[in-house]
Structures are given as C-alpha cells and as structure tokens.
Amino acid sequence: MIRRTYGSVKSQLARVTQNGMCSTDPQLLARTNEAQERLLNKGLYAGTYGRYSVCVYGGCITLPREFESVVGYNFGGRPGQVYNQWYEFMENGPGIAPAGDWKRLLDRGYVPMFRDLPDQRYLKVYTDQTEDSTSTILFRGSDTYNNRIRTQEAGEYIDGERINLSAGSGNSSVLVAGITGTYVDGNGVYRWVGTHNSKPIYNKQGTYYFIYSDSAIGNSWVIRKTQSILFGDPSWPGAGLSSPLAVSVSSDSTSAYPWLVTSFSGLTLTQLSKITSNAFRHVDAINKTTSKGWVRVYAVDPDTGDEACVAILAPDETLPMYRRYAIPGYENENGSVATVLAKRKFVPVTTDDDDLIITNLGALKMMAIAIEKEENNNLEEALAYEAKAVEFLKEELREVQGSAIGRPQVQMEMFAMGEIPNMA
Numbered sequence: 001m002i003r004r005t006y007g008s009v010k011s012q013l014a015r016v017t018q019n020g021m022c023s024t025d026p027q028l029l030a031r032t033n034e035a036q037e038r039l040l041n042k043g044l045y046a047g048t049y050g051r052y053s054v055c056v057y058g059g060c061i062t063l064p065r066e067f068e069s070v071v072g073y074n075f076g077g078r079p080g081q082v083y084n085q086w087y088e089f090m091e092n093g094p095g096i097a098p099a100g101d102w103k104r105l106l107d108r109g110y111v112p113m114f115r116d117l118p119d120q121r122y123l124k125v126y127t128d129q130t131e132d133s134t135s136t137i138l139f140r141g142s143d144t145y146n147n148r149i150r151t152q153e154a155g156e157y158i159d160g161e162r163i164n165l166s167a168g169s170g171n172s173s174v175l176v177a178g179i180t181g182t183y184v185d186g187n188g189v190y191r192w193v194g195t196h197n198s199k200p201i202y203n204k205q206g207t208y209y210f211i212y213s214d215s216a217i218g219n220s221w222v223i224r225k226t227q228s229i230l231f232g233d234p235s236w237p238g239a240g241l242s243s244p245l246a247v248s249v250s251s252d253s254t255s256a257y258p259w260l261v262t263s264f265s266g267l268t269l270t271q272l273s274k275i276t277s278n279a280f281r282h283v284d285a286i287n288k289t290t291s292k293g294w295v296r297v298y299a300v301d302p303d304t305g306d307e308a309c310v311a312i313l314a315p316d317e318t319l320p321m322y323r324r325y326a327i328p329g330y331e332n333e334n335g336s337v338a339t340v341l342a343k344r345k346f347v348p349v350t351t352d353d354d355d356l357i358i359t360n361l362g363a364l365k366m367m368a369i370a371i372e373k374e375e376n377n378n379l380e381e382a383l384a385y386e387a388k389a390v391e392f393l394k395e396e397l398r399e400v401q402g403s404a405i406g407r408p409q410v411q412m413e414m415f416a417m418g419e420i421p422n423m424a
Contacts, residue, residue, distance in 0.1 A: 007352025072341030128293030
C-alpha cells in the first residue's frame with residue numbers, strides 16, 4: 001500500500017475511462033469519486049480503517065467527518081463491545097444499558113456537532129478567512145420549550161436562523177459586563193432585535209433589558225430595564241414598555257454602535273459579531289455554503305458570555321453529519337479519551353492534491369470501467385469488472401497484513417446468565 005493523490009493517478013484512470021478521457025475532464029473526477037465510494041462499501045481493506053483517539057464529551061464520543069463507524073473500542077485500557085442502535089430494543093434483550101457499563105459502546109446515530117449544548121445558548125461563528133458576502137451558515141433546531149426556531153428571510157419564514165459569514169456589525173450582539181448593585185443581572189449577552197432612529201436595538205434574553213439610542217436624551221445610548229413588556233412593535237422600545245429604569249446612560253451620541261462608546265461609566269460593551277439572535281437548546285441540522293477556510297461554531301452563555309466550541313467545519317463541508325456513540329455510565333465524563341478502530345467514510349476528492357482513500361490503482365481502474373459498463377446496461381460485464389476490483393483489494397490486504405496473525409476470539413453474552421470471557 002502506498003500513498004496516492006488524485007493528481008498522481010488521474011492520467012492512468014483517464015486512459016481506461018470511456019475509451020480515453022482527458023485527465024482534466026471534470027467527469028473523470030466524478031468517476032473517481034464514485035469508484036472510491038463503491039469500493040469503500042465493499043469491506044475493511046487496506047487504508048479503509050485505522051486506530052484513533054477520540055475525546056469523550058458528556059459520556060459520548062463523536063467521530064470526525066472522515067470516519068463512518070467504530071469497529072473496535074477500548075476505554076480506560078480495556079476493550080469493549082460495540083453495539084448498534086437495535087441493541088437496547090431487542091424483545092428479549094437486556095433493555096437500556098445500565099450506568100457504569102463501560103464495556104459497551106452504543107450507537108447513537110448521527111449528529112451535526114461533536115458536542116451537545118448544555119443549556120440554552122446563542123451560536124457564534126468564527127472564520128479563519130475573510131468570507132464572501134454569499135457565504136452563509138444555517139442553524140436549525142429548537143429552544144428550551146422545544147419550539148422550532150423560525151426566522152424571516154426575504155419576506156418569508158424559514159426553519160432555523162441563517163448567519164452571513166461575512167456579516168459586519170449590522171446584526172451583531174453585545175456582551176455587557178461591569179454592572180453592579182441593583183441591576184447586576186443586566187450583565188450578559190444582548191441580542192440584536194431591530195432598529196430605531198437608524199440605530200440598532202438590543203434585548204437581553206429572559207429579562208426586559210434594552211440597549212438603544214434614546215431621542216429623549218439627545219440620541220445618546222442607554223441601557224434600560226422595564227418592569228413589564230407588552231406585545232407591540234418590536235422596532236420601537238417605547239411601545240409596550242412601562243416603568244423604565246435607567247441603568248446606565250452614555251453622553252456619546254455620535255457612534256453608530258454602543259460598543260464604540262467609551263462613556264458608559266464602569267462598563268465594558270463588547271461586539272459579538274456573527275452570532276445568532278435566537279438562543280438554541282437543541283441543534284438538529286447545520287447547512288453551510290462552501291467557504292474559503294475553516295468555520296468554528298461556539299455556544300455562548302446568555303448570562304456570562306462564556307464560549308465553548310461545539311463544531312469545527314471544513315471549507316468544503318456543507319451538510320455536517322457525524323456518527324455518535326455513548327459510553328453508558330459516563331454521561332458527565334469530559335476530557336477523557338477513548339481509543340477506537342474506525343472505518344473511514346467517503347469524502348470526495350476535489351483537487352489534485354487530495355489524498356485518495358482507496359489507493360490501489362488496479363482496483364480503481366476496474367471499478368471505473370465497471371461503472372461505465374453499468375451505465376451502458378452491460379450489467380454482466382460490469383459485475384465481472386467489479387469482482388476483479390474487489391479481488392485486487394483482497395490481494396493488497398494480504399500483502400499489507402503480512403505474517404501477522406490475529407488470535408481468534410469467541411465471546412458470548414447471554415442475558416440473565418452473566419458473561420463468558422474470551423476463549424482462545
């Protein structure tokens with residue numbers, strides 16, 4: 001087995017594809033990706049699996065984008081068994097796995113982030129590169145009360161909230177710190193909710209704090225708390241507010257945004273750009289456009305502004321979906337590491353420098369021809385070429401394994417009868 005990139009094999013693949021195809025033809029790249037995807041599903045062959053260490057968050061491990069499933073598992077230096085999602089639901093099975101049952105690794109399906117939200121959180125995005133105005137990320141999910149979060153976009157409501165990855169200060173939120181005494185609960189994150197007098201308005205989640213530019217005091221910025229709030233026009237703080245109490249007032253009326261003001265006595269106001277205006281409790285899907293660089297998603301505490309990373313997305317990753325497994329009994333175990341033997345997942349190559357997962361050139365050639373035969377309805381010939389491709393993979397695997405002999409194990413688990421240890 002040797003390392004190969006798409007650029008190092010495309011000339012050889014071009015010769016056998018459609019009786020000779022130009023190596024720069026985009027169809028050749030598509031054919032190579034399809035051949036790789038099909039061969040990956042044929043079994044555990046050389047280069048399709050490996051040993052990796054995965055962090056434990058909330059008693060779960062979430063595989064990175066490059067891996068499909070766990071085929072071997074070791075936690076705390078001891079091996080355990082991997083079970084699928086049906087294990088806890090078998091009619092005569094053991095039921096829900098008991099706490100502390102570290103010897104089992106249970107499949108929990110697919111998730112869009114490597115870490116769940118611990119409570120209601122805003123979602124903040126960081127980009128490694130300066131992104132174009134067309135680059136966006138959409139978060140879909142629900143709030144603490146399990147209500148779907150919906151936002152208005154181009155006059156229509158959509159499921160979720162979309163953030164422009166090149167967004168400037170127009171839809172930023174504000175982190176306020178330094179309030180003491182009666183209004184200490186005014187510290188925290190204020191989300192953008194609208195505009196008044198061509199300036200933004202911010203509201204603190206769960207309470208009736210507002211930051212806005214008040215014409216009654218010369219269009220200066222003010223942080224104000226109300227005793228109650230009524231349903232009214234959200235673009236005008238005065239509508240529906242009663243008994244306003246001034247928390248802090250700035251004499252600076254020239255700045256466009258409150259974090260540019262320096263005369264809030266004893267306070268610090270920090271811009272939080274590229275952050276959702278809604279607080280999420282659960283996120284079930286993320287849609288991202290192709291970006292120039294990596295995109296990192298952080299969960300922001302509404303009260304303290306503390307941040308925790310929950311997702312890291314590759315530039316070409318548009319619909320993130322990761323395999324998750326649970327370690328029963330370790331629901332609060334953070335910072336631990338589990339060692340797994342993981343099967344690699346198909347990730348398309350896009351450039352000449354991208355590494356191939358299936359590096360056996362003969363297998364790639366045979367599968368590329370098989371796909372062509374299949375598309376021409378020559379199914380018998382297609383099956384023959386496909387079988388030849390798998391044969392090449394089996395031969396390579398024998399060479400890679402060499403004389404190494406794995407000790408066969410027989411392990412039985414009987415319900416209500418305890419466990420029988422491995423027998424060699």
